[in-house]
Amino acid sequence: MDLRRAEEFFEHLSNIVDHPLYDDSVRVNLSATLAVSSMQFAAAVRVLCAEGLMLGASTTLRSQFEALVRCVWVLHRATDQQVEKLSADLNHETQQASKNIPQVNEMLAELKKIPQLTNLLVSLNEFKESSWLPLNSFVHSGIHAIHWTKNEAPPQLIDQIFRISNGLSLLAFQSIGILTGRQGIQSEIISVIARYSSCLPKYRENI
Secondary structure (H helix, E strand, O other), X not given: OXXXXXXXXXXXXXXXXXXXXXXXXXXXXXXXXHHHHHHHHHHHHHHHHHOOOHHHHHHHHHHHHHHHHHXXXXXXXXXXXXXXXXXXXXXXXXXXXXXXXXXXXXXXXXXXXXXXXXXXXXXXXXXXXXXXXXXXXXXXXXXXXXXXXXXOOOHHHHHHHHHHHHHHHHHHHHHHHHHHOOOOHHHHXXXXXXXXXXXXXXXXXXX
């Protein structure tokens, strides 16, 4: 795992997207907050991978992915009422009111209706199809969690989780870039990717 390069990569991306959001609406701010949530989960994944903690890294990776999907869904498909529920201050009533917010499968199905998201959905669906079942097994202490509690995870598998998480973080930074509304910002992000291949996903790796 190239942890140093990963941190350099994300610092570089942070500098690129360090601009105000294109408007101050509740929807745009909520989408940005969820992108940051995804990045925070990713930071936890890196720490857990560095310690060789396979179960924690895998479980957190699932949360990172879900926050990223919700970030995109909030911007493009959530109703005003759903945005209001998720943006409310946390208390018992708002916690109960947010129970019916769509989960990953429903959000992805709704996002398929938006043509401009086709390329992003290829990446999101590829991750879900290859990784969702084993990650759920970790979350619910199923056979994957049991197996990797009894057996030490090989470094290659930890590195794979690390790279996949970094790839999802890249998508979160691209989402923030969109929310700035600045022309050319995606080109700036793409221009730095090749320098950091040592910490980004290889082709079609599965957990």
